[in-house]
Each structure stands twice: as C-alpha cells, then as structure tokens.
Amino acid sequence: MGQAGVNTVALAIFSWDRIQPTEDRWNFGWLDRIIEKLGKAGIATDLASATATAPLWLYESHPEVLPVDRYGHIVNAGSRQSWQPTSPVFKEYALRLCRRLAEHYKDNPYVTAWHMGNEYGWNNRYDYSDNALAAFRTWCEAKYGTIDALNEAWGTAFWSQHVNSFDEVLLPRHMGGDAMVNPPQQLDYERFGNDMLLDFYKAERDAIEQICPGKPFTTNFMVSTDQCVMDYAKWAGEVDFVSNDHYFHEGESHLDELACSDALMDSLALGKPWYVMEHSTSAVQWKPLNARKRAGELMRDSLAHVAMGADAICFFQWRQSKSGAEAFHSAMLPHAGADSKVFRGVCELGKALKTLSDAGLQGTELERAGTAILFSSESEWATRSETLPSMKLNHWHDVRDWYRGFLDAGLRADVVPLAYDWTDYKTIVLPTVLSLSDEDVRRIADFAKTGGTVIVGYATGLVDEYFHIGLGGYPGAGNGLLRDMLGIRSEEFNILGEEAEGEPSEISLSNGLTTRLWQNDVNVTGEHAQVLATYAGEEADEWELDGMAAVTRNPYGAGEAYFVGCDLDVADLTKLIRTYLAAPAQSQQSQANTDVLHTVRKSADAAFDFYLPRGKKEVELQGVEGEPVVLFQTERGEENGSYTVRRNGVLVVRR
Numbered sequence: 001m002g003q004a005g006v007n008t009v010a011l012a013i014f015s016w017d018r019i020q021p022t023e024d025r026w027n028f029g030w031l032d033r034i035i036e037k038l039g040k041a042g043i044a045t046d047l048a049s050a051t052a053t054a055p056l057w058l059y060e061s062h063p064e065v066l067p068v069d070r071y072g073h074i075v076n077a078g079s080r081q082s083w084q085p086t087s088p089v090f091k092e093y094a095l096r097l098c099r100r101l102a103e104h105y106k107d108n109p110y111v112t113a114w115h116m117g118n119e120y121g122w123n124n125r126y127d128y129s130d131n132a133l134a135a136f137r138t139w140c141e142a143k144y145g146t147i148d149a150l151n152e153a154w155g156t157a158f159w160s161q162h163v164n165s166f167d168e169v170l171l172p173r174h175m176g177g178d179a180m181v182n183p184p185q186q187l188d189y190e191r192f193g194n195d196m197l198l199d200f201y202k203a204e205r206d207a208i209e210q211i212c213p214g215k216p217f218t219t220n221f222m223v224s225t226d227q228c229v230m231d232y233a234k235w236a237g238e239v240d241f242v243s244n245d246h247y248f249h250e251g252e253s254h255l256d257e258l259a260c261s262d263a264l265m266d267s268l269a270l271g272k273p274w275y276v277m278e279h280s281t282s283a284v285q286w287k288p289l290n291a292r293k294r295a296g297e298l299m300r301d302s303l304a305h306v307a308m309g310a311d312a313i314c315f316f317q318w319r320q321s322k323s324g325a326e327a328f329h330s331a332m333l334p335h336a337g338a339d340s341k342v343f344r345g346v347c348e349l350g351k352a353l354k355t356l357s358d359a360g361l362q363g364t365e366l367e368r369a370g371t372a373i374l375f376s377s378e379s380e381w382a383t384r385s386e387t388l389p390s391m392k393l394n395h396w397h398d399v400r401d402w403y404r405g406f407l408d409a410g411l412r413a414d415v416v417p418l419a420y421d422w423t424d425y426k427t428i429v430l431p432t433v434l435s436l437s438d439e440d441v442r443r444i445a446d447f448a449k450t451g452g453t454v455i456v457g458y459a460t461g462l463v464d465e466y467f468h469i470g471l472g473g474y475p476g477a478g479n480g481l482l483r484d485m486l487g488i489r490s491e492e493f494n495i496l497g498e499e500a501e502g503e504p505s506e507i508s509l510s511n512g513l514t515t516r517l518w519q520n521d522v523n524v525t526g527e528h529a530q531v532l533a534t535y536a537g538e539e540a541d542e543w544e545l546d547g548m549a550a551v552t553r554n555p556y557g558a559g560e561a562y563f564v565g566c567d568l569d570v571a572d573l574t575k576l577i578r579t580y581l582a583a584p585a586q587s588q589q590s591q592a593n594t595d596v597l598h599t600v601r602k603s604a605d606a607a608f609d610f611y612l613p614r615g616k617k618e619v620e621l622q623g624v625e626g627e628p629v630v631l632f633q634t635e636r637g638e639e640n641g642s643y644t645v646r647r648n649g650v651l652v653v654r655r
Contacts, residue, residue, distance in 0.1 A: 001318070004332060004343070005350020006043055010277065010314065011035070013048040013118045014080070016097060017055035028104050039110030046218070047111045049101065049204050051094040052118035053080050058093055065090040068129040070174045079325075081123035085196040086135040094200075095207045102211035114212075115277075116204050116219040119245060120197045121229045127193070128171050139192045141166045153466040154184045183385045183467040187435075190381040194231045202238060216240035220277040221268070224249065224261045225400040231377035233417035236268040243275035245316070247284055248301060250291040253404070255304060255614055259597055260403040262308030263415040264375055271365050273311030276302075281315055281342050282330035292330075296633050296648030298345040299352065300612060303630070303650045306356065307599045307610035309366040313353060315346075352630050359629045359654055361608050364601040371413040372425040373402050379418075379434045382467065383459075388434075389493045392517055393459055398431035402457075405573030407614070409582070410594050427453040427581065430460045437465040441478025445485045449557030455581070456486060456563050458518050474520065486563045487526020487554030494519040494543050504539035507566075509550050513575060515566035522549045522565050529554040532580060535566075553580070595619045596645070611643075611651040618646040626653035 001009075012019065012031060020026055035045050059066065059077040065087045067075040075082055083090045105111045144150040147165055156162045161182060163169055172181040172189050205217050221244045222229045236242055244265050249257040265274055279301065283292040293301070302313045320331035332346045356362075376395065383393040399415060406413040416422045418433065418440060428447060430436075436444075441461065448454045461475030461482045470476020473489035483489050496517055498505055506516045511533040524531060530553045535545040552563045568576065596619050597612045609626060613619045624641045633649030636642070645651050 001038075001043060002041055003338075003350075004346045005354055006318075006332075008044045008046060008112075008312065008314065009038060009318065010046045010048060010115050011038075012050050013115065014050070014053045015048070016050040016053060017057075019050055019101070020055060020097060022057055023061065026100060035105075035108065035110050039108075044112040045110050046113040046115045047101070047105060048115040049094075049098050049117060049208065051097060051116075051204060054083055054090070054093070058090075062089050062093075067124045067127040068132075070126065070128050070172070072128070072173070075123070079123060080118070081121075083124060084127050084129050084131050085124060085193075085200045086127070086129070086131040088131070091200065091203065095203060098204050098207040099211060102208040106212035112215065113240075114205070114208055114215055114217045116201055116208075116217055119220055119222050119229075120201055121193070122222070125193050125197070125229060126189075128173050132196075133171050135196060136171055136189065136192050137166045137169045139195065140169050140188065143188070153468075154182060154188075155466075155468065156182075158182075180387050181385075183382070183387050183463075186385065187378065187382060187465075187467055191231070191378070194234065194377075197230065198235055198238065201235075205238070218243045218275065218277070220245045221265070223265055223268075225257050225396055228264075228375075228377060228380060228396060232268050233377065233419045236270070241272075241275060242269040243277035243312075245278035246276060246305070247278075247280055248293070248297075250287075250289055252615075253400075254297075255300070255597060255612065256404045256407060257400060258301060258304050259308055259407075260400045260415060262305060262310070263373075263403065263413070264417075266309035266366050267414060267416045267420065269309065271309075271368075273309060273363060273365070275312040275314065276305045276310045277312075277314050278316040279305070279313075280330050281332055281334070281346060283328075284330065285326060285328035290328075294648060295341075296646075298342070299349050299632050300648040300650055302349050303352065303610070303632070303652070304597070304612055306353075306361070307597070307601070307612065307650075307652075309601070311362055313349070352632065355630060356608075356652065359608075360603070360606055361601060361629075364603040364606070364608060367600040367602055367607075368424075369412045369414045370425060371406060371411065371427040371429065372416040372422040373399050373406075373413050373429045373431065374418045374422065374433060375399050375415050376418040376433050376435065378465065379432065382434045382463065383432060385467075390495050390497075390518060392497075393432055393434070395432040395434060398457060401570050402429050402431045402573060404570045405577050407597065408570065408574040408594055409577040411577070411582075412597075412599070423447060423452075425452070427455065429455040429457070431457040433457070433460045435463050435465055435467070436461045436475075436477035436482070438478055438481075441481050445478070445481055445556070448485055448559035448561050451558040453559055453581070454485065454556075454561040456482070456561065458520055458564055458566050473523075483525070485554070485556045485561045486552065487524065487529030487556075487561070488549065488552055488563050488565070489523045489525050490520040490565065491523065492521040494521060494545060504542055507535055507539045507543065507545065508537045509533045509566075510536040511551075511575075511579070513550075513568055513572040515550070515568060517567040519543070519545060519550070520563075520565035521545065522552070522563075524549050524552060526552075526554045532562075551576070551580075593619060593621070596621070607655045609651075609653050609655065611645060613645050613647060613649060616647050618644055618649070620644055621651070624651070624653055626655035628652070629654050 461477035533551040630652040
C-alpha cells in the first residue's frame with residue numbers, strides 16, 4: 001500500500017459477522033490490529049457501520065427481517081442488503097452494532113471518518129413486506145393529512161380504487177397478468193422507498209454521532225448514467241462529504257459518460273470536493289459484457305474524476321479476492337500479483353495524485369459552466385411507468401445525450417438537480433423532465449422572464465408531481481404556464497417504432513435532422529414564436545406531420561424558450577446546439593477543440609486546467625497557458641504551450 005501511495009481505506013463494510021460472531025459475543029481484536037497497522041503506516045481508516053450485510057445467525061433467529069418482493073416471495077439471505085429498512089427488529093440489532101463500534105473506536109486517532117452502510121438501496125430498494133406496508137400507510141398519512149387528499153392525488157376514482165382510510169392503502173404489489181400499477185401510487189412508493197432508507201441511514205449516523213462526535217460521515221451513492229438509485233438531492237445534505245461508486249460504461253461513450261455522471265456528483269456536492277469511493281482498475285464481473293480497461297485507462301479514468309471535482313480516488317478492491325461472488329472483479333493488487341500491469345498502473349496513479357496534491361489542487365473547485373442540464377430523480381422514476389405513450393423514454397439517458405451534444409458542439413454543461421438553485425446559469429435544459437410541479441414551472445418561467453434561455457424537450461412537463469395531466473394541450477404542467485412560455489400547444493403524440501411493420505420508422509426535419517421515436521403534433525400559439533424546423537418529406541406526410549413545427553423559439557420576458565418537439569440523437573442535438581444555442585452560450589467555458597474534455601479547477605491562488613482526449617486519436621494542443629503538473633502519455637512540443645496528448649492521455653497544467 002505504501003508503494004502504491006494509498007493513504008485512506010474504507011474498512012469493515014461487510015464484516016458484521018466477524019465483529020459479532022454470535023449474538024452475545026463481540027470480537028474487535030482483528031479489526032484493532034488492522035486499523036493500528038494501517039495507521040502506523042500513515043493510512044487512515046474510513047470505518048464502516050458494517051450493517052450492509054447481516055450475519056446468518058441474525059437471519060436464523062429473526063427470519064422476519066428479510067425483505068419481500070412484489071410477488072410475495074421472501075428475499076433470502078446470502079447476498080447484500082437482505083433486510084427490511086422498516087423492520088424494527090433489524091434496526092435494533094443494527095443500531096446496537098453502531099453503538100458498539102462508536103464506543104470502541106471513538107478515541108482512535110486512525111479512524112478519521114465513518115462510512116455508513118453501503119450502497120443503500122442496492123438490494124432492498126423495493127420491499128413489499130407487512131412492515132413496509134404499515135410504514136407506507138404512515139408515510140402517506142403524514143404526506144396527505146386526509147384520505148380525501150390522497151384519493152385526489154392518486155386519482156382513485158379510476159378502476160374503483162377509492163380508499164376509505166389509510167388502513168386501506170396498499171403497496172403496488174404484483175396484480176397479475178399485464179395489470180398496470182396506478183402511476184401516482186407507484187411514484188409515491190418510489191419516494192417512500194427513498195425516504196425509508198434515508199431515515200435508516202440517519203438513524204445509524206445519529207447513533208454513532210451521539211457517542212463519537214466530530215468525525216465526518218458519508219455513504220456511497222450509486223450514480224452513473226445507467227442508474228441513479230435514490231433521490232440523492234435529498235441525501236446530499238445529510239452527509240458531511242459526498243461520495244460515489246462509479247463503474248465505467250464500455251464502448252465509445254466511456255469518458256463522456258463518466259464526465260456526465262461526475263457533473264451531477266459535483267452539483268450534489270454543492271461544488272465542494274467529493275470522493276470517488278469505488279471504481280475499478282479494470283474489468284468487473286457483474287455485467288453482461290465485462291470489458292477490461294485498455295492501457296492508460298486506469299490513470300485516465302481516475303484523473304478524469306479529479307478533473308470533474310473529486311478529491312479522493314478509491315477503488316473496490318485492494319486485493320483481488322480468491323473466492324466469493326466478486327473474485328473476478330478487478331482490484332488494485334490483482335490475482336497476478338505486484339508484478340503486473342495493473343499494479344504498476346496503480347503505483348503510477350499514486351505518484352500522480354501526490355504530485356497534484358503537492359501542487360495545491362486539493363480543495364479547489366470545479367469551474368461552473370454556463371448551461372445547467374436539469375436532472376430529476378422523480379422524472380427518472382416516472383419515465384419507467386408502463387402507462388405512458390411510449391415505454392422507451394429514459395430521462396437520465398436523455399440528460400447524457402444532451403451533455404454529449406454540448407461537448408461535441410464545443411461547450412461544456414453542468415448537470416444540476418431540478419430541486420437545487422440553478423438561477424445563476426445562462427441556459428437551462430429540460431430533457432424528458434416528465435414531471436413538473438406548478439412551483440417548478442413558475443421557477444422555469446421566472447428564469448426565462450428575467451433573461452435566461454430555457455430549452456424544453458419533447459416529453460417534458462406532461463404530468464405534475466401527482467402524475468396528473470394538465471388539460472388544454474401538452475405540455476400541461478403549470479396549468480398552461482409552460483405552454484405560454486413556449487408559445488406552442490401540442491394536441492397529440494406521434495410514436496414511431498420498428499414494431500409497426502410497413503410504417504415509417506423515422507421522420508426527417510426541414511433542417512436535415514431526424515426523429516425516430518416521438519413527435520409532438522404542435523400548433524404555434526405565440527404571437528412572436530418562430531418556427532426553426534418543421535417535419536418534412538414523404539414520411540412526415542404519411543403521418544400527417546408535413547410542414548408542422550418541430551423546433552420552435554419564443555421570446556418570453558427578457559429571455560427566450562425553445563421547444564424541441566421530437567427526439568434527436570447526439571449528432572443531431574449537436575447540430576441543434578451549434579446552430580441555435582451558440583449565441584446564448586458564448587459566455588460559457590469554451591472547448592475550442594471538441595476532441596478534448598477540458599475542465600478547470602480553481603482556488604483563490606491558482607487554476608488547474610485538465611485536458612483529456614475524448615476519442616482514440618492523439619490530439620495536438622496549442623497555446624496552453626501554465627506550467628505542466630502531470631503529463632501522462634503526453635509530450636511537450638517545441639513551441640511554448642504546445643502538447644501532443646496520446647490516446648487515454650492526460651495533461652494537467654497550473655496557472
């Protein structure tokens with residue numbers, strides 16, 4: 001570990017059974033030895049509450065703590081998080097463990113932080129047990145106050161679902177065949193699951209804090225653009241530092257996906273430095289395709305996280321296991337041992353991180369972009385509903401596509417939770433933000449009215465927070481205010497797909513773009529609204545869309561609002577951004593070379609510029625200001641400020 005430059009470890013995350021081998025026996029000796037050995041070597045411990053996996057003796061004594069799936073099947077022990085967040089029995093045992101750990105290590109100088117649980121929600125995000133049912137009823141009563149308010153919110157007049165009291169409220173369990181769950185009921189169940197696990201985290205944290213005050217708490221989020229398991233905008237304020245587990249997405253989007261995920265993480269951290277708690281040195285063992293990392297990607301990915309605001313780079317795992325479910329998950333010290341490419345790469349990374357720390361990078365903050373792409377966990381949950389015009393919607397993937405579109409257009413965007421304050425940005429983008437409350441719409445309209453640019457995607461604002469559809473045309477959120485801002489009114493959706501044999505599977509736009517899934521049937525209502533593109537051609541005519549507005553722009557107050565009334569791929573979004581959005585984005589941090597991801601981290605004393613090639617080809621950089629700090633797979637040119645950065649290379653300079 002010293003050779004690799006390790007200075008912090010997360011420890012005992014899955015070790016409850018070793019700490020408490022039986023209900024009445026405790027064993028801290030092995031853990032004491034490890035923490036002391038690490039500490040004397042200058043390695044701090046981020047100590048876990050160890051509650052992520054309960055010991056088998058607990059399940060044997062109390063099988064009632066096991067979760068239940070939507071079909072009524074008990075989720076058996078043997079993996080992780082096999083417990084009910086609402087089980088009073090499990091909570092009693094878990095908090096007893098937390099208190100014993102706190103008592104034992106409260107004065108240990110080598111324990112510098114507390115790591116609560118692990119990836120809350122990984123296996124028990126959805127629990128349909130009787131404990132969950134009772135807790136859900138209590139949660140609903142606290143939220144709605146009266147049963148009439150719940151009936152109104154859930155629209156229970158449909159399909160005879162009226163409930164006479166909170167004691168009749170049900171969980172959205174499996175109802176047989178192709179039965180569809182009531183959407184607002186399902187959305188509330190999603191919120192409830194998030195809140196129950198957040199309450200459990202806070203109970204663990206508070207139990208330790210009462211005994212061992214003054215040390216920071218964290219828990220590892222799970223944010224990548226293929227998942228955002230919880231509503232982390234609610235969680236971020238409950239941790240002392242934000243940390244995330246991110247595993248790379250194989251394929252050409254590898255670096256862009258990482259940057260997009262990190263853009264959300266940096267916003268969740270409120271601009272303050274944050275932890276990468278887990279990522280991989282190479283392949284994992286749990287995907288359909290477990291691609292390894294190519295030469296340089298271990299370093300490149302790690303420094304890309306740093307470039308996006310991270311101040312700590314941790315891996316799962318230190319030593320690759322020789323047995324168990326994650327034995328083929330890569331590690332810092334692989335099965336091949338220290339004489340291996342992976343371990344040499346880890347040591348090289350350790351030196352680079354120390355170099356950056358010595359240069360003063362630690363504590364600097366990522367420079368803001370001029371555009372905020374708004375992300376909403378609730379809209380991500382809502383797009384999974386099986387009652388929508390298309391079940392192919394994906395809010396998070398649309399965020400990722402817009403993010404990549406801005407990069408390809410030579411601009412960088414931030415990804416910001418809808419619930420946060422984004423009023424300081426010049427431009428906001430709402431990609432498939434399906435659910436918008438009246439308050440959300442007022443904030444958006446006020447942003448435009450005071451001079452901002454708003455870009456509204458094709459399936460945004462279709463429902464409110466109760467999954468109610470605003471009447472009078474689409475998008476209906478905000479009782480017509482969203483439509484007024486956009487100067488348009490959609491009457492229907494045209495949905496394409498290969499399932500409709502013999503029908504057109506794509507439609508062209510008058511500006512050369514192409515839509516393949518969803519088109520709004522739009523009437524332009526704004527007196528000063530401008531049509532930027534229409535549906536055009538034989539396929540448009542076949543669907544009675546020829547000449548109808550597809551992309552519009554409407555002045556609103558001191559600002560303007562764009563409506564992108566159909567789905568577009570990344571290449572077409574890039575063209576749209578370049579053509580129509582470059583002017584309002586001129587004040588943004590520019591990326592003149594679109595083949596490079598360029599970010600800046602700043603303090604009052606210095607700025608650090610990171611340059612990372614986005615593709616397979618080496619890139620030539622000219623006019624780079626500052627002194628080089630890290631040149632990984634990078635050569636300095638003869639001319640001042642010129643560099644050649646090879647594939648998977650990284651250049652960091654300090655100004």
